[in-house]
Amino acid sequence: xxxxxxxxxxxxxxxxxxxxxxxxxxxxxxxxxxxxxxxxxxxxxxxxxxxxxxxxxxxxxxxxxxxxxxxxxxxxxxxxxxxxxxxxxxxxxxxxxxxxxxxxxxxxxxxxxxxxxxxxxxxxxxxxxxxxxxxxxxxxxxxxxxxxxxxxxxxxxxxxxxxxxxxxxxxxxxxxxxxxxxxxxxxxxxxxxxxxxxxxxxxxxxxxxxxxxxxxxxxxxxxxxxxxxxxxxxxxxxxxxxxxxxxxxxxxxxxxxxxxx
Ligand SMILES: [Zn+2]
Numbered sequence: 001x002x003x004x005x006x007x008x009x010x011x012x013x014x015x016x017x018x019x020x021x022x023x024x025x026x027x028x029x030x031x032x033x034x035x036x037x038x039x040x041x042x043x044x045x046x047x048x049x050x051x052x053x054x055x056x057x058x059x060x061x062x063x064x065x066x067x068x069x070x071x072x073x074x075x076x077x078x079x080x081x082x083x084x085x086x087x088x089x090x091x092x093x094x095x096x097x098x099x100x101x102x103x104x105x106x107x108x109x110x111x112x113x114x115x116x117x118x119x120x121x122x123x124x125x126x127x128x129x130x131x132x133x134x135x136x137x138x139x140x141x142x143x144x145x146x147x148x149x150x151x152x153x154x155x156x157x158x159x160x161x162x163x164x165x166x167x168x169x170x171x172x173x174x175x176x177x178x179x180x181x182x183x184x185x186x187x188x189x190x191x192x193x194x195x196x197x198x199x200x201x202x203x204x205x206x207x208x209x210x211x212x213x214x215x216x217x218x219x220x221x222x223x224x225x226x227x228x229x230x231x232x233x234x235x236x237x238x239x240x241x242x243x244x245x246x247x248x249x250x251x252x253x254x255x256x257x258x259x260x261x
Contacts, residue, residue: 005042006055006096009033012207013057016125016214017050023125023214024050029199032110033207034120039063043110045093045101050125059093059103066111073173074180086169108172109201116179117189119203123210126199129221134161135197142224143194145235151220153250154213154257155202156191157241164196171195192217209258 013031016023023029030044040060044050048057066089073082086108093103106124113122133142143161146152160182165174175193182190191213193201202213227233235241244250 005033006058008207009042009058010053010055012211013050013053016123016211023127029125030104030106032122034114041114043107044104046104056095056097059095059101061093061103061107063114065089067115070108070111070172070176073169074176078169083169105167109175112176112179113203117203121204121207121210123214124201125214127218129218129225130200133221133224134194139196145238146241147220147223147235149244150216152236152241152245153254154216157245158186160190160193162195164198212258
């Protein structure tokens with residue numbers, strides 16, 4: 001039997017929200033999946049516990065209406081009118097069964113992934129090791145490079161670190177302009193985005209890729225914390241990280257590791 005997108009994303013959420021994974025607790029974190037043909041995406045409804053998500057815990061939101069709000073904010077800055085437009089957009093959301101529920105306040109992060117980062121799956125979590133680094137005094141420095149080969153290959157050779165923004169339009173706008181700057185600077189998409197004092201965002205063209213990228217990012221965060229207790233982080237030289245990330249055999253290995261068919 002073919003499973004629906006709502007069932008598939010529930011499976012992703014239950015795995016990401018498992019207590020042992022330590023990626024989210026209570027209603028933390030969220031995920032989204034794109035239905036490009038119909039100009040819409042499914043995102044977690046506000047207040048849902050990831051580890052307990054079922055098909056009716058997700059709501060459809062219009063992609064083009066979301067992008068309009070982001071573009072307007074990016075051009076003209078945040079305003080009460082745009083805050084209101086976002087609130088209306090998030091409330092005008094319906095489960096696959098047609099029940100109206102409010103979409104997550106962090107929805108715009110996923111919109112950037114779909115609109116700008118050529119991804120169809122997006123996962124946002126608050127893993128303790130990642131938030132520990134993102135809440136530290138030298139957070140940006142800790143994410144100025146990668147620390148082991150699989151991080152370069154799976155999470156990309158250069159992480160994108162963004163300073164703290166208030167959840168809602170500010171977070172979405174900071175995420176959007178940060179991703180635009182990163183693409184201009186490096187000519188590629190960020191695969192691991194660290195939100196200062198907040199959490200982690202990873203993406204994929206399948207749910208396995210989005211989850212595997214999170215898992216490697218968490219391992220890489222633990223390695224950073226270990227290296228800091230052992231005298232400091234020694235990053236892989238940037239050129240070497242880029243070389244390995246773009247080697248054809250490593251790209252093939254990434255596809256195998258992340259396991260999407
Ligand atoms: Zn969050």
